[in-house]
Amino acid sequence: MARATNGSCLCGGVRYRVDGPLRDVLQCHCHRCQKVTGNFMAASGAPLAAITFDAESTLTWYSPADDPNVAYGFCARCGSSLFWRLVDQGDDDVHVSICAGTFDDAEGLRTTEIWFAEQAAAHTPLDPTIARSTDR
Ligand SMILES: [Zn+2]
Numbered sequence: 001m002a003r004a005t006n007g008s009c010l011c012g013g014v015r016y017r018v019d020g021p022l023r024d025v026l027q028c029h030c031h032r033c034q035k036v037t038g039n040f041m042a043a044s045g046a047p048l049a050a051i052t053f054d055a056e057s058t059l060t061w062y063s064p065a066d067d068p069n070v071a072y073g074f075c076a077r078c079g080s081s082l083f084w085r086l087v088d089q090g091d092d093d094v095h096v097s098i099c100a101g102t103f104d105d106a107e108g109l110r111t112t113e114i115w116f117a118e119q120a121a122a123h124t125p126l127d128p129t130i131a132r133s134t135d136r
């Protein structure tokens, strides 16, 4: 069954729709994601081709100086963290991570992986029942 999921940043400067299935949520506790999100990234995802922007006037992409191959998408007005993607693949077959908190309705999503558990902040409890990814 076709499924569409809407999402936005806090202020509405960025609004998007995803047509089709969403990836399960993964948590990334790497130092970068801690800085970008304020704690850790909890991201679903979808192919770029499945994402339609209803508003993107404030969407801004930031690539860390030491890794221009990745980019975080955020709202330049309200600061919401929205997306993460690789940039050197062009726009073909690109998979975009979508911060799950930006969905208007995230019903049915579940967290299935924890990345960079060893970098997780001491104040952040990690669910021992969720698989740790060891190759990232
Ligand atoms: Zn915003």
Ligand SMILES: [Zn+2]
Binding pocket: 028, 029, 030, 031, 032, 033, 034, 041, 116
């Ligand atoms: Zn990360």
